[in-house]
Amino acid sequence: MAVDENEDAERGQRMMSPVVIGGVGGSGTRIVAEIVRRAGVFIGIDRALNRQLDNLWFSLLFKRPAWFFRQTDAREIHSALRIFANSMVGKPLDSPDELCFIAEAAYEYTRFEPGFGDWLVHVDRFLRASEAELSKHLGWGWKEPNSHIYLDHLSDHFSQLKYIHTIRHGMDMVYSRNQQQARNWGSLLGLSAPDQQTDYPAHSLEFWLRANRRALEIGESRLGPRFLLLRFEDLVEQPWKGIERILRFLTIDVAATELGRLVQLVQTPASIGRYRQHGLAAFSSRQIEETEQMGYRVEDSASGVS
Secondary structure, three states: OOHHHHHHHHHHHHHOOOEEEEOOOOOOHHHHHHHHHHOOEEOOOHHHEOOOOOEHHHHHHHOOHHHHHHOOOOHHHHHHHHHHHHHHOOOOOOOHHHHHHHHHHHHHHHHHOHHHOOHHHHHHHHHOOOOOOHHHOOEEEEEOHHHHHHHHHHHHHOOOOEEEEEEOOHHHHHOOOOOHHHHHHHHHHOOOOOOOHHHHHHHHHHHHHHHHHHHHHHHHHHHHHHEEEEEHHHHHHOHHHHHHHHHHHOOOOOOHHHHHHHHOOOOOOOOOOHHHHOOOOOOOHHHHHHHHHOOOOOOOOOOOOO
């Protein structure tokens, strides 16, 4: 086999081997992305990332519930994944169909997210985002919490995909300001919007339960050993162990000094355990039981016991 054929084969294998980080919004995906990036995985050029290290080009193409629910089969989703992957690995995007799809996605997304800015500006930025020099990295991938919504499509599209799903105590998540996923994707999981404000905690917890169960089912059945469930609480309680687990999953070997630097990135937020300030009255006994079945102890704020 010629050298250029070897290079093509290697490029093709890397193309199908992204590292993806997702989870219900607010579950700790940002710190995982920082660890993965500093360990040598390319997750996007700086202008394609926000402060939370979300890949904005994935958001632009896929954080569009109306578009998602319009799809009657997977073909357009896979076309979007191909466009996104080509951009990430540095392949020029210049076909009329690709340009049209990106423009339509940007137009729709900037109306879904009005604060995102001028859609034409984002089309231009997207087309200039193909600057990855993968030879300088150990691999490529992205972090965008909404990725778990597309996990079945991702597993079909990328043959060697590795996916890290972060999870955090559902009752702490309920009292986060980050509730956008439940609003955007609740209907995918059979949920309708709450009738009144007091119903929102139970609605949010129900989304957390269903979304994480769905991700676990897809990950375990389709990805097997290429699926990693990472509890945020375990990472902050034992960061050295948690980071070693991430690196072992990605088959990345780093020196002890670099591992020490990665450990320093992990901080324990004051919001851990915040649900205890609110009590359990908002939740049904079934929801409490299912939260515990997910591996999380639920304590009553008054008694301090489950």
